Every structure is written in C-alpha cells, then in structure tokens.
Amino acid sequence: MKSPGKAALAGFSALAIAATLAGCSAGGSSGKIELRVGTFPAGADPAAYEAFEKQEADFEDANPGIDVIGEEYEWKGPTFAVQLAGGSLPDVFTVPFTEAKTLLENGQLADVTAQVEELGYADKFNPVILEGVQDKDGKIYGFPRQAYAMGLHYNRELFTAAGLDPDKPPTTWDEVRAAAKTISEKTGKAGFATMTFNNTGGWQLTAQTVARGGRTQVDNGDGTYTETIDNEGTKAALEFLRELRWEDNSMGSNFLLDWGTINQEFAAGNIGMYTGGSDVYTALVRDFSTEPDIYGLTVIPNEGDDPGTLGGGDIAVISPTVSDEEKDAAAKWIDYYYMQRLLNEKAAKFDAKTLADSDQAVGTPVLPVLDAETEAQRVGWIEEYINVPRDQMTSFIDNISTQKPVGEPKGKTQEIYALLDAVVQAVLTDKNADIDALLEQANKDAQEILDAE
C-alpha cells in the first residue's frame, strides 16, 4: 500500500468518479432555444416517431430559432409526481383534465393567457372544457388538446364467431349481458371485461355509474365535495358485474386488469366487450398491435334518470420553470403540433398525411375541444386520409352527441378511484361480496379522504 503507483491509482479513481458525476449536469448551448417536448409512451410504434420527426422538421423550418427535442413521455400517476418534483418533465407535456385544477393551483403550470390570446382562438374553446384549465381569475394555464367520451369497445370477430351481428352492437345493458353470455358460451372467451386496478377500476366504475344515472360525487360549490358512492347507479353497475361474473360466468377467469393489460387482452382476442375511452383505438393499433378489422365501437348504454357519459381528455401545458423566451417557443410548438390541426385546413391535411404515411391512426373518434362546427370542418378536411375504420364505429359516432357529457369527479379523484378498485375487485373475486356493505364502507373512507387536509 505504500507504492506511489497505488496512490496514483487511488487518486485517479477518485478523479474519474468526480468527472463522471460532473458529466451528469446538463450542457449544450448553440444559440437556439432548446425545447424539450413530450412525444409518446415508451414502446410506441417506431413509425410514430418517424411521423413526429417530419412534423418536427416542418416546425423547425418555419421557426429556425427553436430546436425541438422530443422525449418519451406518458402521464402515469405514480411517476408524474416524482418527475414533477425532480424537475425532469419535458418543457411541454400533457396532463389529464382531472389533474389540471390542482396543478395550476399549486403553481405547477405556466400561465399562458397572453399566448393563447395572441394566437386568437381563446373564444373558440368549448367553455366547459376551458373552465377546467382556468383559475378563479380566468387566467388560462394550458391548451385543451383532446377530449374523449367513454365508449363500449367490442371485438367484431368474436361477435361474428358467436353468431351475433357485428354491425348491431348492444344498446341496453340487458343486451350487453346477453351478448356476453353468448360470446362466452360459443367461443370460450370472456364476453365482457372491466378494468380493476391501478385506479382504473374506480374510473370505469364511475363511468358505468354515470351511464346508469348515478353520480359518485357532488360538488358543493364551495371547494368541498360530498361523496355519494352508495347511489343506485353504482349499486346497479356492481350488481351487473356480479351477475355476469357469478351467474353467467361470462367474464373469463382473469380479473386483474388495468388500462394496459385490458387493451393487451382485447388485442389478443380474449375479450368481447369492455368500456373505456373512445380514443383508445390509436393506442390499440400503435402500442398493442391490434388488427383494425376486429375493432368496433359503440356508445355505452344509457339508462335510468339523468344518465350521461363520462368524459375526459388532456391538456398541453408548459412547465413553470421555463424562461419567457422558452414559453413563447413552447406556445408556438403547442399551437403547431396540437392546435393548428384542428383549426387550419393546410395544417390539418399535413398532419393527417404525415400520420397516414407512417400508418398511424387518423380519424379516431374524439370529442371536440373547440366548437362542434370546427370539428365537423376538420373531419371534412382530413377525410381522404382517414385510415381508421370509422364505419366500424358508426354506432358511437352517430349516437354520442345524444348523450350528456359528464366530467370526472374533481375531489381527490385518483385516490378515490384507488379505493373503488378494491370494491370492484371484491365483487369479481368474492362470490359472497356484500355490495351494500362494500359501498357504505367505501363512501365512508372516501369522505374521510375528502375531508382530511
């Protein structure tokens, strides 16, 4: 241990470690404004990235002072908070409607009122949707870029194999039950499935409640909320699940399904019907390799007093830590990438063509964030590029405007969804689950979560 050689080795290794750690810090400056933008979830189809690169090049040509850098991004409950706290979110990213209000109240989103007004379409937004990204003074904190409604997805191939008509999907819950039973008897696959964990169980239960006229939460208007989980709609939804699972045995044998796994099972042809966001077709094809021919979409049956369809969507927002220059650049990017395709014929066509050339979905049914006429106009513009089998989704497209859109509950949404996960799992895995008792307990626990501060 005394030789100078060994001491030199020790010094060198210490230096090497210090140098490596120094390399961790960000570097690079080339005079351009660097903009990090969220693109797609990890594992997305490489062709989607090709399409993105074309759009990136097009934008950089028009804006030579901005260098856009795409980063993999997906909003996921557990990782989002950590990324937010660690400051590793891209400069431009998307968040769901349910998160926007809390984020903007905590100062986690940049104020973009000036940018939106300069762009000139502040008054074109659907006011109900815009209200979700405004604070009490009316300042705007994000660009609602996409909205969806819940729909009933069904596998046309399984319908045909079971002897059902794929162009006449069920329109009432009784018909859903009958179809599920037929599918499971004739094909051995699960006729109906529902998401049950990672907060998606509560999400879908809420959607199925709303479709039966129930509401799981009441906004008292003064910043407090009252939980109403033990309402008739939720009870009916859980009874329905219980009947399909234990009486008809038409839900298959796997019940631990979240958004990713239920889509996987559907893509693999193991599920006949399930409820979910109407825009999932894009992800089904891009991330789960679904064959377009098997996909069908219809509206969720609405029954009872005052039924509605749960809606959701996401918002393109800017991180509050960027400089003013970067904020302007970010607003330009958001305008180009998310908004212009809705407003401007040339942009809509370019966007649609780029996506279509890379075999990405064009024309997935969505709810308009702007007004209905603008949306109809947009669909007209991109008609020639639509590669999504919209004729397999006519029951949804034709009927969705007759259903009342209902927003997701606003108070402690994700935590209460997590609570309801356990209720749905209990009904599906325990034959003797007492639905009334479960709902009463869930209501109590949820109210405690809402009241605690």
Next chain:
Amino acid sequence: MTTTQEPPALAIRAAIEPSVGPQRPRRKRTPATWVRGGGLSTLLFLLPMLFVFVIFSWSPIVQSVVMSLQKTNLLTPATFVGLDNFANVLADPLLGRAVLNTLYFAGLALVFGFPLPILLAVLMSEVKRGKGLYSALAYLPVVIPPVVAVLLWRFFFDASPNGVFNSILGWVGIPPQSWLQSAETAMPSLVLEATWAAAGGSIIIYLAALLSVPPELYDAAEVDGATIWRKIWHVTLPQLRGVLFIMLILQVIGTAQVFLEPYLFTGGGPNNSTITVLLLIYKYAFQNSLGGNYGEATALSVMLAVVLGILSFVYFRVTNRWSQS
C-alpha cells in the same frame, strides 16, 4: 463461536472454519506510523466508496427520518408536524391488513421456502456425478431478472383452463386453480414464485456449508444404524447450525420487505389481500399523482426498520446463547 457484532459474512466463515492461529504482537500507533503503514493511500482508496455511500445510502436515510417528521409532497414546501405522520399511519385500517399479509407471506415462505433449499442441497451433495449441472440449474432462476421472472409467472398463472399451470394441472386431473385471481390463492401463488426465484442462492450457500461437515460423523451415525433422515436431523442440521441461523434471519428480514411480487403480480389485490407493508409505503408515496404523502411513507419505513432492527437484535442474543451451548 461468534459474537453478535460480527457481520454475517464473517459469522458464516467462523461457523464453517476453525478459528485462526496465534495473534500478532501489537506495536505502538502514532500518526507517523499510520502514514508509514500506508494509511494515506488507504484513505484515498476509501474516499470514493465513502463518497458513494454518503450520497446514495446514508444521506437518503437521514433525509427519510427527517421527512417522517414533516408533511411534504415534494411540490409545496415541507412543514414540520412532529409525530402526526406516525399517528396517521397507525390509524390507517390498511396498515393492519398489510402487516397481516406480510406476516402471512413471511410465514408461508418460512414453512415452505426455508426447508426446501436445505433438502435440495443435501440431495445434490449426495449425487455422484453432474453436481455442477445441478448447481447451475438450481442457480438459474436467481440469474433471471426479477421483473422478467414475475411477468413470466404472471403469464403462467393465467387462471383460464388453458393457462400454462392450469393445463399442466389438467394433465394430472387437478381442476384449474384461480391462482392470482382470488383472495385465498393469491398470496400462496406469490410465495411459490418467490421461493422459486430465491432458492438457488440458498442452495449454493448450503452446498458450500455441507462440505464442512466431517464425513466421520456420518460414518459413525451409519454404524449406529441411522437412516438418511436421522442422519440429516442429527448430524447435518446441528453442524450447519450457524449457517441456518444466519439464513433464517436474513430470510425473515427479506420477506418482511417483499415488494416486487405483490406490486407486479396483483398491485395489492384482489381486494387488498396481497398488500404488504412495503407496497403500502409505495402507495403512500406514489399513488397520488399530484404529490404523494412522503411524510407517512417515510414514517412507515422508519417504523419497519426499527421493528426489523429490534427483531434482529433479539434474534442474535437468543441464538448466541444457543450456539454457545
């Protein structure tokens, strides 16, 4: 034999090998002798490791303890709330469930997962040829990345009649099981995979330990007319006592902190039947997408660490007395 202060590695060695020869005479230590003895280069070599430990191990531990006394979600500034977090965690109904599930998992792993590697090691040590092959096969599950193994097993655990395991059971006439899909069978399924994944490491250690058992003892037992089971019970196990004690406490501490299997297999379900203490900590910290309750998460972590620490201390005191008898 061993003292309670020695780290497990030394304890295992001391249990297997006889103690070393006479001690060296000590000399007077001054700063000069320290430098001459190469103390400076020792320190230089130590520095990187110390640096890494401080940044990645000790400082987060200290920070956790501080956070357990705060109300923080890492987004808004933290406020000190004293022992409120501990009180809230203890009042959480899920905590009772999580502790019971963790004890259930640890208990099952102990009853089924602890004797199995010993048995396999004894059997493998009796084999005349192919020992290397069997050792490699036994260790293979350990080499597979845990997440990959769990996802593979999740596929095998498919509860439909043509799921992999259900098909195999069908060949011998056993009806399909619900594996992860029902509250009764979920935890045993988890233990099954966890045992499969961890047995290999234990087998290798026991195989090495078995080499230290003097063969004369077996010969003597044979002369007295012992069957193979009595040989194992009366010769092998007592000789392996030190190793067994260490492996036992390591297993208990390890299974008390099980996270991967419940998280990836079932997310705590169905209906909270597989939620464990560590998964609960994860949920406190990360379930809320808008900034979790890191105060409660770290409070529960601190409590778990203290409980495991006390358990280990008591265990070493008790086994110390046994090993010296």
